[in-house]
Amino acid sequence: MTEGVLINKKETESKLEAVIKPESFTSKSTVEMEEVTLVPKKEIDIKLEADVITPDSFAGKNSEEIGNLAVWQGPKTYPLSEFFEVTGNAGSSAAETLIRIKGDAMRVKRIGEGMSAGKIEIEGSAGMHVGTEMKGGEIVVYGDADSWAGMEMTGGLLHIKGNAGDHVGCAYRGKWHGMKGGRILIEGSARHQLGGGMDGGEILVEGNVESFCGIRQNGGLIFVKGNALRGVGAEMAGGTIVIGGKIERFSPGFEFVSMENSVKSGETELIGEFKKFTGDYAISKRAKGALYVVADANPEL
């Protein structure tokens, strides 16, 4: 469970017809995969830096070798087997490797960092930075994901069935460029600064987001089916944001353009009654960001 995730269950009465089905996000890989199972052994005190949990670093290793991979905990390193029961051998390549974490990994950070292929299934929640900089393959989180999920990812699919924390698909602190490619699907809600500095790719949120979704966005698509609090698209220069619910406090630097019946971004098309705005003109006069809000949910705009 992400500490303090705002779960706003208030249903939005949007007349959005096209709903992206989660199934459309699942990969259609036909490669035979070898499965490695990680079962948590004990409560984890200081959070683990477990960027070794990727199909790429597991590939070609047997369960014992995988158990010997080093994870950082505070100032020390330990073998992965200190914290997880490892069973099964990995495939000969990342693409042929499936990692299944059977249990909760809320205190395990950086799972799937930089992975290029293969699959990780986490049958509980994932700690911070899950799927950070992932390039390909797929991660499924059955529970919640802590902050920085999919930070600066460039490809692949990150599927979170629960809620997500802050900074989903975002740029690292101080950086301008976040997610560049790939897709993130969140079946629950997400918190602040979703898609910050995003350059490309797609983020879909079935639930709601809090503040500053799409801050400094330069490209790509953010689609939030539910509501947003405030600061949507602040300082955005490009890309597309679609909000299916109500925006509590609309950003002041956007200008109304027209009413639209559909939104197209890449291969995705959404059908509905939208008010289209462009911006954010608060700083730059040349901004090319597009912000669509469902008309019915936002009558005052």
Next chain:
Amino acid sequence: MAGTITIKNGYVFDPLNEINGEIMDVFIKDGKVVRELSAAELKNAKVIDASGMTVMPGGVDSHSHVAGAKVNAGRAMRPEDHYKANLQKTSLTHSGSGYTVPSVYKQGYDYSTMGYTTVFEAAIPPLEARHTHEEMHATPLLDMGGYLVLGNNFFMMHYLREGDMEKAAAYVAWMMKTHKAYGIKCVNPAGVENWSWGKNVSSLDEANIHFEITPREIIKGLTEINEHLGMPMPVHLHANNLGHPGCYAITKDSLKISDGVKTRQDMDVEWAETKIDPSRNRSVYLSHLMFNGFAGTTWADCESGVKYVADYINNKDHVVTDSGCTPFGEATVMTGDGPAIHDLYTLTGNKWSNTDVEMECGSGVLPFTYYKSNPVHSLQWAMGLECLLLINDPWKTIMTTDSPNGGPFTKYPEIMTWLMSEAFRKQTFSECHKWANDRSTLGGINRELSLYDLAILTRANPAKTIGMAHRKGSLGVGADGDVTVYNINPQQLDANNYETLLRTFRKAEYTVKGGEVVAVKGEIVSLPEKRTYYSEVHVEDEREKEMLTDVKEWFRYYTLGFANYPTPEKYLQNPTPIQVNVVR
């Protein structure tokens, strides 16, 4: 015995002694180069077999931003510069992080593994001297010092306006010893003061607000004082109008101001033996020529104006310059030239830090990325190399990136290789924007620097220029036992094989400091103590007293008390004052 070592059979390049690749042994005893070691000493001495390798004096960087408030502002405002570049602690070394603005430990280790042993901070605002010394104190493995920013200092401008050169000189002398600084830095003279009012100056004869003094008067005055006091180094000038299309003209005109000024370097030091006269013969040391070398009128029609400045420098003998090369990639621009950084902010929209340093100066910091796809950035790359290749006499040039302005010092291996290999330049031309070729002369230059030239640009000349050749930049008897051994066999050197050159310059085979091996193939192996140099400049007590009466009177405008202004010696590691202008 610590600090005693023999480096055997290497190809030695020691330009101050006109040694050009001769196979010879270098002997160091108790940290200093000696003619030979006795049989007993040889028995206990450590020996490095440098057969088939290149041996040079330890690298000297005479212009780098490595310590102080603006460097730290760069660190603080750039977490993204640190999260991927990090260094694990070992039993010997400290952890660290940062790519363009590394933490002090990492920066010491990174310089050292590249073969550098001496680095001078390019700009110390007097008020930030304590902070600067604290960081220099904590930077391992490098002998250091720094230049005091005086070109927009209220006291300085006031005295120069009044024409009171005696007091002005006494003020400079007092400031050097008060802040433990080494030389005079002059940044955008008169302009930075105008920046306090949101303005700048655009010509050498434009008087600034309130003080009504012109850049020309400041440059002339500081140069006069510098030579009057017999400072170790020339006035280090960051010319006006920096980074603007067409700025080469004002740069050239600024250099003319010190033409004909008689140089006087009056240091009471023991000089290491050298064949070439190691004393200073330049009256101006221009910083980062590349940034001051744009021709054209706008960014649309800009082109390289380096050739015009280079022509001037080729025809005169009073100028030495460092290049300020831009090797592409990430950088953090930081300078005392606040308005120049503001211009970059309006150009890029990047995050930006700006500081007004009370009655002294200012500064600005901004992250910057040089892209091969960008026409101006590509041109800048070409211009940086032009600075070092169009000026014929290597004793007039110094290789820098104005780190981290043009790029971090860790990119020096790239610069060295571009200078040595036309093939590598051609390779880069093929990857970057055509402006690099179309709007500069670099494409037509087939000059390839030798290892001897490179030793001048990275060792001998920086040391000679800043007055450190009495102990740095050579392997003459009496010099500090600072040595770099590169795994390059000059007999088999193939400039077309630039990948190998890059690799070898990145990690020196051995870095020796004060006769102790400190780095081997990229690994730090020992951490001997370091030194900090500053100029203890002497003037008549009476002059100093008169001047201090004024300073104390005006000091009420500062936000700190007079007693807290000086930097005590305890802030320095092995403080090493250089006695200047001693009455004999």
